[in-house]
Amino acid sequence: MRFLSENLAEGMVYQIDSGLDGNDRVFSYLSPAVQRLHGLAVEEVLANPDLIYAQLLPEDRDRLILEEERAFATRTLLDIDVRVRLPSGEVRWRHFRSAPRLRSDGHIVWDGIEIDITERKQAEETARRLAEEGLAIQRLARISNYRWDIPTDQLTWGPVFFEIAERPPHDFPRTMEGFVQLIHPDDRQRFRQALDAILAGHPIRSIEYRLALPQGGYKHIITHSTVEFAADGQTPRVLSGYAQDISDLKRAQLEKDHLQAELAQAQKLESVGRLAGGVAHDFNNMLGVILGRAELLLKDLPDPSPLRHGLEQIQTAARRSAELTRQLLTFARRQAVAPRVINLNEAVSGMLKMLRRLIGEDIRLAWSPDPDLWHVCVDLSQLDQILTNLCVNARDAIGGNGTIEIVTRNVTLDAAFCATKVGLTPGRYVMLAVADTGQGIPPEVLPHVFEPFFTTKMPGQGTGLGLATVYGIVRQNGGFLDVTSQPGQGTTFRIYLPRVLKPSPDLQPEPPLDPPRARAGETILLVEDEPGILEVGRIMLESLGYQVLAARTPADALQIIKDRHPSTIHLLVTDVVMPQMNGRELGERLAAAIPGLPHLFMSGYTADIVAHRGIDDQRHHFLAKPFSLESLATKVRQILDQTPRPDASA
Structure with a gap:
């Protein structure tokens, strides 16, 4: 014992006589290291053993006494870590380990060692803190480590992966094939092929797949792996790495792709608008001459006249051409407008009779206004164009019996919704929706519905400018147009017009029917x-x-x-x-x-x-x-x- 005592670098050796009943604490031996460990002389401790116990922190002293009583009662090893406060005020960690033996006089003697383990405890605390921080980082990054022991087919995961998979650890597969069964059926074969390639040593290190959730749905996961081979360099022994939840990234990418597609579409429509603006001047000048000459000739032509019918046909064709130009300019948002602050409910209500005649008796026109609708600023004649075009489009899509519903609602659009729509800013809007029970629009057609001259109708049944005109009107009035459709389930067009507060004064009276003439000398x-x-x-x-x-x-x-x-x-x-x-x-x-x-x-x-x-x-x-x-x-x-x-x- 003396040799052990003198050569124990970070501890001391002791022997305690606990008497016949275990209640005594008398040091029968104490190594000189007590001076270094406790700042006490050997003689002081031998004279008063409680000096050692007095240095223990209260909660640790109670634990030590309970452990001593247990070890004495069971005659088993005492093994415990406690903290002591030294005379200098410093707190250190100590490990006590002692074994009981029965002496010839019936006393129980404890042979033990006390070792300073402060550095070890500090290292453990650092490791624990780093582990917690690492776990927090993993949770933040939605990433988790994993390890697959190939010979035993034991698959283990870090705790974060169970959170990602939304499954408790006890309900998670522990074999690779069991895990594969959680992968989306369409991704399993690709996952297995990539896994085989990795194990064969091919430079494939990542696999992307969809993982099924217990409550339905899937999460997108990407796994990065490395292989550890056996001594022969050929046999895969361990596959390890980390798996990351990239569902948010996937959603963001889809939103980005959607926005890029919308932006490209908007740029294409803008290009067509510039083209329309470029030809408008010359076309309108030519139409002006044609219409003006036809009108003047008709005005001076006697009735009846064999020329009247031909001139009227010229006038009709020129007017249709002028309307076509006007629609193009409306689409391009370059037509002069006279917007007024109005209540959409009042304006739409005044158009319902005309719209019912337009769509026919086979189709029911439902009207669902918001009773407390906010005001908007829009050109009334353009609102007529919007509803006419949308209802005609809905009528043609239904092609028989069905329903067209016109809806108005107050809506507040937040940043999250607007982030998915090019040109839409958060705020308060009035929504005007036109929904039909028609055939719906195929997904491949939907991106093109607002393009000028794009139509799926038979020749002679439409110019392809109806929805393009609606698009231009809405954008010119500071609004946004959205469309949702499913084949066989109908289509809904939603128009969002910014809310305004102050109503406009009443409209001026209509001009007289007879053209007013000059006064003398003008x-x-x-x-x-x-x-x-x-x-x-x-x-x-x-x-x-x-x-x-x-x-x-x-x-x-x-x-x-x-x-x-x-x-x-x-x-x-x-x-x-x-x-x-x-x-x-x-x-x-x-x-x-x-x-x-x-x-x-x-x-x-x-x-x-x-x-x-x-x-x-x-x-x-x-x-x-x-x-x-x-x-x-x-x-x-x-x-x-x-x-x-x-x-x-x-």
Whole structure:
């Protein structure tokens, strides 16, 4: 014992006589190391054994006493870790280990050692903390380690994987084949093939698959593995690695793909819109000449006349062409609009009778309004287009008996919902939905339904501009259009229009049916760089009784003002986009000579191109080409009636 005592680096040797009944604690031997371990001399402890016990932390002292009583009663080994507080105040960990033996006099003697295990305990605590932190990181990353002992077919997983799989450990397969049965049936063969390739030493280290959940559904898992071979270098012994739940990543990727597809579609539609805007000007100018000439000829043609039918056909075809151009511009969000703050319920209710006639008696039209609907800002004529196009589309999809339901609701769209929709921002919206019980739209067709001229109808049954027009109207009014459909289960179009607070004043009364005419002495300066439009416009205005001064260029217009007294000109009617200077600039130049001279701007260009020239139809008088005699007469009369006669400049 003395040899052991003197050579035990981190501990001491002791011998305790516990007497006949085990209640005594008398040290019969104590190694000198007690000075190093407890800061006490051997003589002090031999004289008062309680000095050692006094250093124990209270809760550990109680544990030690209970363990001593147990060991004495059972005559078995005492083995315990406790903490002591040294005279310096430092707390250290100690391990006590002693064995009982019966001495010849009947006393129980304990031969034992005390070892300082503070460093070991600190290492264990560090390891425990690191393990907890590692587990927390695994939970955060949704990742878990695993190990497959191939010879015994024992598969073990880290605790996080049971959380990922949503199964308790006792209910989880412990063999590889049992685990494979939890994999989606469509992924099992690929999983087995990849597993065989890994075990054969091929450079395949990851497998992606879907794992079945006990409550239904699947999670996407990716497993990264490494193989440990036996001594022969050929036989796989252990497969280990980690598995990660990538379900959130998969969902994010699907959302990203969806957004990219929506963005590509939006860009494609925008390109078509630019194309529509590019041809609109020339097309509208040509239509303006055709419609204007036809209208003037019909006006002067005697009735009956063999020419009337042909002219009316020309006029009808030109009007249909003008409507086609207008639809293209609406799709491209470049048509001038007059939005008002309205209650959709009131507007839709006023259209129901017309819509019921439109869809026919075989189809039931259901109307489900929200009684407390918020206001929106939209052009009423465009709302009519929206409902007409959607209901016609629904009617054709039903093709017999069925139901079309129109619904309005207040909705608040959050960031999560808007994140999946290109161009939609969180906020409060009014939803207008049109749902049908028709055949539904096939998945391969759904991405194309808003493309201009795309149609699945037979030739002659549609232009393919109906839904494209709806798309353009909704976007032009600051809204968002969404469509959901399943083949055989019908289709629902949902329109989200931003909520507004203040209603608009009542509409102005409709203009009179008969074109208003000129009053005595009223003169109009007409400026247009297209000769055909200039001539038609001049003839129209003269037929209404106005004196017309026609100019092909802004320079010609300025020269006319210079050559005659400015006070004899009462209105400037000018094209917007012209060489040398645009219509707004010309108006500003003329205002210097004729203060207060009113302007009427006209153009066949799209609304955004006109706006770039400083013309806003909300602040200026504007007439879109092609225009009729009635619309020109009404606009001119309206401007002249609200404008005092200009005086000559000084």
